[in-house]
Amino acid sequence: MSTTAKIIKYExxxxxxxxxxxxxALFFLxxxxxxxxxxxxxxRALLSLSNVVLLIIPLVSIVFGTMYLYNAREFTELLLxxxxxxxxxxxxxxxxxxxxxxxxxxxxxGVPFALHGVEAxxxxxxxxxxxxxxxxxxxxxxxxxxxxxxxxxDKVRGLAVVIxxxxxxxxxxxxxxxxxxxxxxxxxxxxxxxALMLLNPIDLARVLLLLTFDASALMGYTGAVFEKFFxxxxxxxxxxxxxxxxxxxxxxxxxRRFRKKDF
Amino acid sequence: xxxxxxxxxxxxxxxVLKGIDLRVERGKVTAVVGPNxxxxxxxxxxxxxxxxxxxxxxxxxGERLNGAWQYRARIGYMPQQARFPENLTAREVxxxxxxxxxxxxxxxxxxxxxxxxxxxxxxxLRTLSGGTRQKISAVVAFLFRPDVLILDExxxxxxxxxxxxxxxxxxxxxxxxxxxxxTSHIMSEIEELSDDLAFLLDGRVRFAGAxxxxxxxxxxxxxxxxxxxxxxxxxxxxxxxxx
Numbered sequence: 001m002s003t004t005a006k007i008i009k010y011e012x013x014x015x016x017x018x019x020x021x022x023x024x025a026l027f028f029l030x031x032x033x034x035x036x037x038x039x040x041x042x043x044r045a046l047l048s049l050s051n052v053v054l055l056i057i058p059l060v061s062i063v064f065g066t067m068y069l070y071n072a073r074e075f076t077e078l079l080l081x082x083x084x085x086x087x088x089x090x091x092x093x094x095x096x097x098x099x100x101x102x103x104x105x106x107x108x109x110g111v112p113f114a115l116h117g118v119e120a121x122x123x124x125x126x127x128x129x130x131x132x133x134x135x136x137x138x139x140x141x142x143x144x145x146x147x148x149x150x151x152x153x154d155k156v157r158g159l160a161v162v163i164x165x166x167x168x169x170x171x172x173x174x175x176x177x178x179x180x181x182x183x184x185x186x187x188x189x190x191x192x193x194x195a196l197m198l199l200n201p202i203d204l205a206r207v208l209l210l211l212t213f214d215a216s217a218l219m220g221y222t223g224a225v226f227e228k229f230f231x232x233x234x235x236x237x238x239x240x241x242x243x244x245x246x247x248x249x250x251x252x253x254x255x256r257r258f259r260k261k262d263f
Numbered sequence: 264x265x266x267x268x269x270x271x272x273x274x275x276x277x278x279v280l281k282g283i284d285l286r287v288e289r290g291k292v293t294a295v296v297g298p299n300x301x302x303x304x305x306x307x308x309x310x311x312x313x314x315x316x317x318x319x320x321x322x323x324x325g326e327r328l329n330g331a332w333q334y335r336a337r338i339g340y341m342p343q344q345a346r347f348p349e350n351l352t353a354r355e356v357x358x359x360x361x362x363x364x365x366x367x368x369x370x371x372x373x374x375x376x377x378x379x380x381x382x383x384x385x386x387x388l389r390t391l392s393g394g395t396r397q398k399i400s401a402v403v404a405f406l407f408r409p410d411v412l413i414l415d416e417x418x419x420x421x422x423x424x425x426x427x428x429x430x431x432x433x434x435x436x437x438x439x440x441x442x443x444x445x446t447s448h449i450m451s452e453i454e455e456l457s458d459d460l461a462f463l464l465d466g467r468v469r470f471a472g473a474x475x476x477x478x479x480x481x482x483x484x485x486x487x488x489x490x491x492x493x494x495x496x497x498x499x500x501x502x503x504x505x506x
């Protein structure tokens with residue numbers, strides 16, 4: 001077994017022992033089940049769930065991600081006195097959190113769907129997209145969390161930055177976009193809007209999700225523009241690729257910093 | 264065994280190491296002494312690769328270290344303050360470290376028995392006293408029979424019994440050919456254990472050589488006196504910086 005795999009193994013047992021991952025999975029289980037029971041069929045459940053996913057996954061991933069890396073400081077220092085290279089350690093720490101978080105989400109959403117079933121076969125595609133975007137968002141925001149936790153020595157400051165970043169992406173950004181649309185209403189805004197959307201991972205995931213719902217009217221301004229501009233398939237490919245960049249760039253920057261860091 | 268040349272390290276505006284040269288001879292105990300904040304721990308961390316020096320080089324057994332990590336298989340480290348994953352038990356930490364190295368045969372658990380740690384092994388590390396953690400940290404350092412042991416104030420926080428057990432262990436392993444770097448503020452302890460001594464002050468090496476040479480040079484029979492005399496001499500040389 002490689003060093004990275006061993007580190008993932010230790011971290012997984014630590015995360016499972018921590019029990020909060022169970023609470024996280026249970027949260028999705030209860031919410032999904034409630035949406036089925038009170039919201040009517042799977043179509044409505046999926047739509048409501050998308051909003052929950054877009055809000056909760058980035059928040060939990062980025063907050064837990066930073067906390068976890070700060071709390072793993074002793075573990076990190078201990079392993080760095082052993083014949084372990086920093087690359088393997090960083091990869092192990094990352095996967096050791098991203099994997100259980102993603103699994104908790106998939107299990108929490110998956111079980112109620114398995115129990116209740118879906119109304120139409122096309123909903124399976126939507127469900128798969130929901131799962132895919134949720135997992136991708138988890139990976140992106142854990143990567144951002146790691147970048148910030150490696151960058152800021154001070155726990156309190158790191159957490160503050162993380163919360164601000166989440167607020168920015170999930171709330172403030174939309175407001176800014178609307179402000180720009182309002183201010184430049186007389187100009188053609190399609191292309192700038194698409195550029196703006198690529199700069200927000202949550203927006204990207206939203207577009208990815210809503211393109212499968214075939215409900216561009218619900219997508220807000222950027223989403224509607226996006227579908228008109230690219231069509232569903234190309235749009236999905238593009239937003240997935242952009243999310244991939246949102247994963248790779250923070251992860252590589254975080255890794256670079258981790259390798260040079262003084263412990 | 265270890266050659267350090269021109270190591271510099273700054274943390275922000277603070278220059279902690281200002282060009283350190285030091286040779287650590289194979290099979291000997293080299294003590295690094297100096298007042299608080301003189302750079303001892305930073306120097307040790309540079310050897311371990313925990314901090315990256317801004318300039319200079321560390322050569323470990325002929326290999327220049329520059330982001331290398333395999334050599335740490337040959338080093339046992341006991342930090343000044345034992346820091347372990349808080350939720351794990353000592354048994355789990357030991358199992359993890361062994362697993363990490365592919366469960367090698369013939370690990371050295373002498374100290375585990377000597378310190379009578381058996382009852383403490385299954386308690387979470389966060390519940391253990393500082394001294395007990397320090398003992399576990401010593402067990403970890405010796406566990407894989409490393410060629411080099413780096414002990415940062417090893418006896419601080421240990422009771423006299425544990426402290427003398429550890430010192431016996433150090434001398435035994437030195438006689439078996441292992442190399443030691445240790446820091447301490449207790450001069451009698453250094454006198455008892457060390458062959459060589461490096462005196463650090465303000466990020467520079469002010470003396471490096473055999474303990475016996477230092478005593479001879481200063482004309483003092485006791486190391487404590489010799490070091491004190493050297494410290495005074497060095498600080499008198501130093502041009503005073505107006506506050």
